[in-house]
Amino acid sequence: xxxxxxAAGAVVxxxxxIRGDVTIGxxxxxxxxxxxxxxxxxxxxxxxxxxxxxxxxINSYPENIMPDTEGVEPKTMTIGINNVFEVGCVSQALKIGxxxxxxxxxxxxxxxxxxxxxxxxACCQVNTCEVIPENTVIYGSNCMRRVQTERPQPQTLQLxxxxxxxxxxxxxxxxxxxxxxxxxx
Amino acid sequence: xxxxxxxDRVLYLxxxxxxxxxPLSTLYFCRYCSELRSLECVSHEVDSHYCPSCLENMxxxxxxxxxxxxxxxxxxxxxxxxxxxxxxxIPAPLPDxxxxxxxxxxxxxxxxxxxxxxxxVGMADKSVASGGWQEPDNPHTQxxxxxxxxxxxxxxxxxxxxxxKKLARRRPYMPLAFSEKYGLGTRLQRQRPGxxxxxxxxxxxxxxxxxxEINIEPAQALDEVEPLPEDCYTRPINLPxxxxxxxxxxxxxxxxxxxxxxxxxxxxxxxxxxxxxRKCEHNLSKPEFNPTSIKFKIQxxxxxxxxxxxxxxxxxxxxxxxxxxxxxDPEDINSTAKVMVPTKELVLAGKDAAADYDELAEPQDFQDxxxxxxxxxxxxxxxxxxxxxxxxxxGDVTVSFKIRHDFRNLAAPIRPSEExxxxxxxxxxxxxxxxxxxxxxx
Numbered sequence: 001x002x003x004x005x006x007a008a009g010a011v012v013x014x015x016x017x018i019r020g021d022v023t024i025g026x027x028x029x030x031x032x033x034x035x036x037x038x039x040x041x042x043x044x045x046x047x048x049x050x051x052x053x054x055x056x057x058i059n060s061y062p063e064n065i066m067p068d069t070e071g072v073e074p075k076t077m078t079i080g081i082n083n084v085f086e087v088g089c090v091s092q093a094l095k096i097g098x099x100x101x102x103x104x105x106x107x108x109x110x111x112x113x114x115x116x117x118x119x120x121x122a123c124c125q126v127n128t129c130e131v132i133p134e135n136t137v138i139y140g141s142n143c144m145r146r147v148q149t150e151r152p153q154p155q156t157l158q159l160x161x162x163x164x165x166x167x168x169x170x171x172x173x174x175x176x177x178x179x180x181x182x183x184x185x
Numbered sequence: 186x187x188x189x190x191x192x193d194r195v196l197y198l199x200x201x202x203x204x205x206x207x208p209l210s211t212l213y214f215c216r217y218c219s220e221l222r223s224l225e226c227v228s229h230e231v232d233s234h235y236c237p238s239c240l241e242n243m244x245x246x247x248x249x250x251x252x253x254x255x256x257x258x259x260x261x262x263x264x265x266x267x268x269x270x271x272x273x274x275i276p277a278p279l280p281d282x283x284x285x286x287x288x289x290x291x292x293x294x295x296x297x298x299x300x301x302x303x304x305x306v307g308m309a310d311k312s313v314a315s316g317g318w319q320e321p322d323n324p325h326t327q328x329x330x331x332x333x334x335x336x337x338x339x340x341x342x343x344x345x346x347x348x349x350k351k352l353a354r355r356r357p358y359m360p361l362a363f364s365e366k367y368g369l370g371t372r373l374q375r376q377r378p379g380x381x382x383x384x385x386x387x388x389x390x391x392x393x394x395x396x397x398e399i400n401i402e403p404a405q406a407l408d409e410v411e412p413l414p415e416d417c418y419t420r421p422i423n424l425p426x427x428x429x430x431x432x433x434x435x436x437x438x439x440x441x442x443x444x445x446x447x448x449x450x451x452x453x454x455x456x457x458x459x460x461x462x463r464k465c466e467h468n469l470s471k472p473e474f475n476p477t478s479i480k481f482k483i484q485x486x487x488x489x490x491x492x493x494x495x496x497x498x499x500x501x502x503x504x505x506x507x508x509x510x511x512x513x514d515p516e517d518i519n520s521t522a523k524v525m526v527p528t529k530e531l532v533l534a535g536k537d538a539a540a541d542y543d544e545l546a547e548p549q550d551f552q553d554x555x556x557x558x559x560x561x562x563x564x565x566x567x568x569x570x571x572x573x574x575x576x577x578x579x580g581d582v583t584v585s586f587k588i589r590h591d592f593r594n595l596a597a598p599i600r601p602s603e604e605x606x607x608x609x610x611x612x613x614x615x616x617x618x619x620x621x622x623x624x625x626x627x
Binding site: 119121136137139140145150152 | 264298299300302304425
């Protein structure tokens, strides 16, 4: 299996599970026990993302297609910058823009496309086949929606803090440039 | 324990105005009447008001003035969650030198659940953390106040006429001023089921004061109504902007149709209630005054007084007899199986909190018939019953029987007895119990 391409400046803990062709941009933090699985195609993750524990980002095969079927083109999953994947969320969306927040235990289906500034609330399951417009908030047990006027702020403070503290307590995966110690601010 | 995990399995019958069957954990036991009471045969009274988010107590008079709303806390108009105050730093010009800017704190309200902020409706950020937020005024307030005053006067006038008629017919044994002052609080006034609501009269002017004649103008009917906009049918709907019915009705003053006019309202207060037995007027449940305390000053829950399914909650030895329901018992409507209960009397030891720790205690010597008693442990007993399901089809098997046990009323008032100190007498209580045993497996 190809190893992950982790850019310099990203903080990826060893206890996280990264399988397949995964590219992780700089200033991204991947917590331990996060899982990024590229089964049916590569995953490209931008910079400044925060992927918390037990989050699952999976590029899986569509349901009715077996892995051995020929003629299936691998689709790339793209994730933009400054996104937050909170604890325990599951994301199979193939295209995620910038500045989104996917709260704890949220579930994104394969056919959803998130634009920018969206917030998918805790425990909300979104498995419709649509493009979620910008600045949408999905909340509540019935997945009610509303549009907010401000987009969520990028978690720069949190990212800086984690990039300093996590290496003190966990081992990090090697980055592309070959250095085993991550770049400190 | 059936009372905690499967509360609906064992139901007790309460003899009140209505026959109610409910689990023991929801029942109260009036020890003055020696009867079970359910929530429907007690009267509920308001004890105190408090805000659920800031846990601040509010005296009843103040609560009435503020329409039962908290002064500090707000509800999100979008999802009805509690709003929290957030601060940002904004550059603001110094009052002395307009060219230099300094960071000042600005506060805005935000909802953690649906991410609504006060900036969404155009409310400016305030410079104080609390107390700066005002609810928008209702444009019809003046008219409504005037109408209320007029009708209060009318109600008082009608009440006076009614009382005068009553005075002419018979002499009341309670002076008029007394009844007006105490209003609906006294027993006599409360137990009149057909009495009209006289709460308005309670707020009106007292007798003897100068009564201003208040005239109101009747509402004017308009012929012309504002026409609908021309593109009403063709304009595409901006769905996030449309308010839901619930959001609209929570603001009955304005009922805005657009989400950009949803202003936050003050949070509604909750009450602590006390329960009172209707027959003997004693309190069954009285909560603490402090909103942060969940304890009770008086709490006569049935579980502490009445026998549970064969666990003895009281500290004396209790004798229990089980009697099956006879044919044609009017209370026996739900049972689908016949039950044969042991005919002998069962003896339950008292609850002794120290028994677990006392190793030298002698084991209590109850001679138990092994056919009847399965096991015995401190104040619990397990016994056998035989169940014969009556119906063939799949359904729940429910049996009912009566438990008869002795009860010592520890709270009985001390009567001066002539014989010296006689022990408290035991009274025998009978409860009708229904036990749901579960479905029949073929």
